[in-house]
Amino acid sequence: xxxxxxxxxxxxxxxxxxxxxxxxxxxxxxxxxxxxxxxxxxxxxxxxxxxxxxxxxxxxxxxxxxxxxxxxxxxxxxxxxxxxxxxxxxxxxxxxxxxxxxxxxxxxxxxxxxxxxxxxxxxxxxxxxxxxxxxxxxxxxxxxxxxxxxxxxxxxxxxxxxxxxxxxxxxxxxxxxxxxxxxxxxxxxxxxxxxxxxxxxxxxxxxxxxxxxxxxxxxxxxxxxxxxxxxxxxxxxxxxxxxxxxxxxxxxxxxxxxxxxxxxxxxxxxxxxxxxxxxxxxxxxxxxxxxxxxxxxxxxxxxxxxxxxxxxxxxxxxxxxxxxxxxxxxxxxxxxxxxxxxxxxxxxxxxxxxxxxxxxxxxxxxxxxxxxxxxxxxxxxxxxxxxxxxxxxxxxxxxxxxxxxxxxxxxxxxxxxxxxxxxxxxxxxxxxxxxxxxxxxxxxxxxxxxxxxxxxxxxxxxxxxxxxxxxxxxxxxxxxxxxxxxxxxxxxxxxxxxxxxxxxxxxxxxxx
Numbered sequence: 001x002x003x004x005x006x007x008x009x010x011x012x013x014x015x016x017x018x019x020x021x022x023x024x025x026x027x028x029x030x031x032x033x034x035x036x037x038x039x040x041x042x043x044x045x046x047x048x049x050x051x052x053x054x055x056x057x058x059x060x061x062x063x064x065x066x067x068x069x070x071x072x073x074x075x076x077x078x079x080x081x082x083x084x085x086x087x088x089x090x091x092x093x094x095x096x097x098x099x100x101x102x103x104x105x106x107x108x109x110x111x112x113x114x115x116x117x118x119x120x121x122x123x124x125x126x127x128x129x130x131x132x133x134x135x136x137x138x139x140x141x142x143x144x145x146x147x148x149x150x151x152x153x154x155x156x157x158x159x160x161x162x163x164x165x166x167x168x169x170x171x172x173x174x175x176x177x178x179x180x181x182x183x184x185x186x187x188x189x190x191x192x193x194x195x196x197x198x199x200x201x202x203x204x205x206x207x208x209x210x211x212x213x214x215x216x217x218x219x220x221x222x223x224x225x226x227x228x229x230x231x232x233x234x235x236x237x238x239x240x241x242x243x244x245x246x247x248x249x250x251x252x253x254x255x256x257x258x259x260x261x262x263x264x265x266x267x268x269x270x271x272x273x274x275x276x277x278x279x280x281x282x283x284x285x286x287x288x289x290x291x292x293x294x295x296x297x298x299x300x301x302x303x304x305x306x307x308x309x310x311x312x313x314x315x316x317x318x319x320x321x322x323x324x325x326x327x328x329x330x331x332x333x334x335x336x337x338x339x340x341x342x343x344x345x346x347x348x349x350x351x352x353x354x355x356x357x358x359x360x361x362x363x364x365x366x367x368x369x370x371x372x373x374x375x376x377x378x379x380x381x382x383x384x385x386x387x388x389x390x391x392x393x394x395x396x397x398x399x400x401x402x403x404x405x406x407x408x409x410x411x412x413x414x415x416x417x418x419x420x421x422x423x424x425x426x427x428x429x430x431x432x433x434x435x436x437x438x439x440x441x442x443x444x445x446x447x448x449x450x451x452x453x454x455x456x457x458x459x460x461x462x463x464x465x466x467x468x469x470x471x472x473x474x475x476x477x478x479x480x481x482x483x484x485x486x487x488x489x490x491x492x493x494x495x496x497x498x499x500x501x502x503x504x505x506x507x508x509x510x511x512x
Contacts, residue, residue, distance in 0.1 A: 005326025028315030034401030162283025
């Protein structure tokens with residue numbers, strides 16, 4: 001996603017990917033509503049929807065409690081999580097990134113990172129990967145929970161180690177019992193416990209299922225043990241501990257019989273395992289980098305944060321990191337970033353990551369396979385609260401990402417918020433707000449003819465004059481490339497006095 005954003009802005013971008021080929025594992029398999037909006041704003045959602053997992057439209061969940069989260073109050077066109085295997089998302093994003101001009105080298109593992117000061121008259125970074133040495137203005141570490149770049153720089157990854165060990169596997173069933181779900185429904189309908197196991201079996205088409213399971217009384221995780229598989233998994237399913245004195249157990253094989261035994265225990269003897277396409281182990285470790293930027297190196301996704309696998313957050317958090325970072329990093333590379341713009345990536349996204357770590361930790365308590373009597377009572381109270389519209393709206397906004405608001409400097413009450421994807425009418429015909437961001441530019445939306453015709457704007461700010469039947473809260477609105485409002489006004493005078501300073505402070509230092 002980050003490579004696409006950078007290439008879209010005209011930045012020469014190289015991706016070093018250690019895997020020789022894509023791992024076709026479902027892993028993070030749900031796009032949350034806000035992520036869907038962001039992908040749609042770049043024209044990336046439609047090709048993904050064509051390959052989505054068939055499912056009933058059902059709201060998201062908090063801690064797998066049996067009350068769907070209702071996103072309708074947040075005025076979104078995508079009120080339900082969308083089931084799409086992570087490898088499909090990666091494939092579509094890679095195709096679009098390459099088409100936009102990014103280069104991707106596979107089978108190339110980073111071995112060294114160093115600062116350099118001989119790239120023209122500016123500083124940069126040098127990356128060594130096998131026989132390859134690359135010099136660049138910036139390095140973006142998007143290399144997962146076991147980030148090589150993070151380790152090479154010796155950065156601490158504070159947090160908590162995992163408390164349980166579990167398995168994630170893409171499997172094929174040759175026979176199924178009546179306990180096996182036929183369609184993807186609400187999370188609370190997909191989870192089961194039996195014979196000492198907890199499990200979740202999600203149909204993903206034909207005889208294929210995503211199977212997650214563990215022991216209800218975990219005994220596999222001791223101290224700071226780090227458990228990985230042949231491939232890194234998303235922050236929904238990864239555990240990392242960089243304490244130095246950690247017992248490391250790597251590449252622990254998940255056996256066919258181990259998976260078959262869990263299936264029989266939870267879904268009955270009639271459920272027969274046909275094949276295992278891939279598998280990995282994970283825990284619920286919770287960790288976050290203290291700083292998302294260290295000199296010319298920035299961190300995004302699992303390299304910056306990992307958390308318990310609850311609520312479908314990890315993949316979405318990473319994509320939203322990339323969309324926030326992309327236009328800012330492009331501006332820095334192209335020497336048009338206002339002072340502090342790149343640092344605002346950490347300032348804005350670190351609190352978001354911390355919030356996800358916080359609420360997934362809370363979900364871990366509520367979703368415990370064998371809750372104590374006190375936790376069971378807490379679950380009952382929480383279920384009642386979720387049935388209250390205001391409480392449901394709050395958690396729906398939190399889990400979907402729709403309620404996210406950045407602390408920006410503008411004085412308008414809408415500053416920092418996303419805007420609903422309103423229907424618009426321009427001089428060329430009807431359109432939607434989301435359709436205005438395909439170029440990756442900022443958008444100045446004039447809904448009442450208040451932006452003066454002689455006002456000169458930077459090249460990367462697109463002026464769109466339109467009308468809308470929807471009330472968007474102001475006559476003129478300036479939206480960043482990631483769709484968040486950074487300025488608004490109701491008259492021409494404000495456009496002449498405050499608009500250009502807002503652009504210069506929050507978007508670009510390009511000369512007019």
